[in-house]
Amino acid sequence: MIQAEELVGAEWAEWYRLTPIQRWHESQKLWRTYLTLGGSLDSESDTQSPFFDARKARPRSAHGRPGVRVLRRGRI
Numbered sequence: 001m002i003q004a005e006e007l008v009g010a011e012w013a014e015w016y017r018l019t020p021i022q023r024w025h026e027s028q029k030l031w032r033t034y035l036t037l038g039g040s041l042d043s044e045s046d047t048q049s050p051f052f053d054a055r056k057a058r059p060r061s062a063h064g065r066p067g068v069r070v071l072r073r074g075r076i
Helices: 004-008 012-016 021-037
Strands: none
Touching: 004 012
16 A cells, blocks of 8 residues: 655645644644734736736835845945
């Protein structure tokens, strides 16, 4: 008999063994971690969309906070 680990590896095999409700709870933990680390649920702007308005679109920083400037002190 073929083992799940042989097909998808140990980590995925563990995931597949979970029940649907257990997977749901684990996914919720992942989303909380993502948001805690600064992830955003805002969608990316689609520049190809006929509804795209370049005047309203602003680039977002990777960490979801206002931009930060690096100040160089001393010599390099």
